[in-house]
Amino acid sequence: MSIRRGLDGLMKLFPCPAWCFQCRRFITEELQSPCQSLCLDCVGILPGIEQTYCLACCKQHPFEHCKTVWSDEIGHLRSLFWYQEPLNNWVTQLKYSRNFNAGRVLSELVRLWSLENESYFLKYDFLLTVPLHWRRFLKRGFNQTQYLLSAQNKLKPNTNLIQKIRHTPHQAGKSSREREINLHQSFAVTKKFKGERILLFDDVCTTGQTLKEISRNLMEAGASKIDALVLCKTRGERL
Numbered sequence: 001m002s003i004r005r006g007l008d009g010l011m012k013l014f015p016c017p018a019w020c021f022q023c024r025r026f027i028t029e030e031l032q033s034p035c036q037s038l039c040l041d042c043v044g045i046l047p048g049i050e051q052t053y054c055l056a057c058c059k060q061h062p063f064e065h066c067k068t069v070w071s072d073e074i075g076h077l078r079s080l081f082w083y084q085e086p087l088n089n090w091v092t093q094l095k096y097s098r099n100f101n102a103g104r105v106l107s108e109l110v111r112l113w114s115l116e117n118e119s120y121f122l123k124y125d126f127l128l129t130v131p132l133h134w135r136r137f138l139k140r141g142f143n144q145t146q147y148l149l150s151a152q153n154k155l156k157p158n159t160n161l162i163q164k165i166r167h168t169p170h171q172a173g174k175s176s177r178e179r180e181i182n183l184h185q186s187f188a189v190t191k192k193f194k195g196e197r198i199l200l201f202d203d204v205c206t207t208g209q210t211l212k213e214i215s216r217n218l219m220e221a222g223a224s225k226i227d228a229l230v231l232c233k234t235r236g237e238r239l
């Protein structure tokens with residue numbers, strides 16, 4: 001018997017105790033959920049978004065059927081969750097305090113979503129992540145959008161085809177128009193596409209200006225279809 005198989009056997013006999021990241025309770029067998037780091041009760045309170053809720057106009061219909069044109073480039077925007085407690089806290093802890101325990105929960109949620117929506121990823125040739133300017137990257141030490149995708153293996157993210165070429169102030173507190181001006185000409189696409197279909201991923205979407213600005217560049221570079229997927233969408237702010 002190999003050491004590895006021996007260890008696996010021991011783990012089954014004496015499972016490693018796991019604690020829920022949110023409520024800190026010991027995850028007993030009855031409290032187990034598909035997410036290893038969260039108990040069943042805490043998975044149940046995650047602020048998920050119904051598939052029938054349209055992020056463009058906030059009505060109940062599929063996004064594709066919406067008459068509100070918020071972007072000429074982006075065909076579809078999907079968000080896994082609302083940017084609400086406890087998820088917003090975990091995102092903040094990951095980005096600004098490098099709390100990778102919080103990050104692990106989030107990347108596990110992305111992985112679970114990718115397993116439940118396997119066919120979703122088959123529609124795309126590229127999965128691209130929103131980049132950080134090198135100055136922000138040096139300060140943070142990692143790119144959170146890449147980190148969030150690290151546990152899923154449905155589509156390998158390509159992380160160097162979009163560059164943030166201009167350092168811009170934080171977007172928080174800015175109106176949609178101010179965000180648009182702030183981001184103008186701040187991204188560059190480093191590849192010429194030949195009609196490929198692209199899925200663009202970001203951690204948080206507020207008014208969607210970042211996604212729109214990048215998508216405009218991707219279309220100019222030859223992409224034929226661009227959809228966006230985000231971990232969380234803020235409530236109360238229209239696209």
Ligand SMILES: [Zn+2]
Nearest residue numbers: 020023039042
């Ligand atoms: Zn819990």
Ligand SMILES: [Zn+2]
Nearest residue numbers: 054056057066
């Ligand atoms: Zn709509």
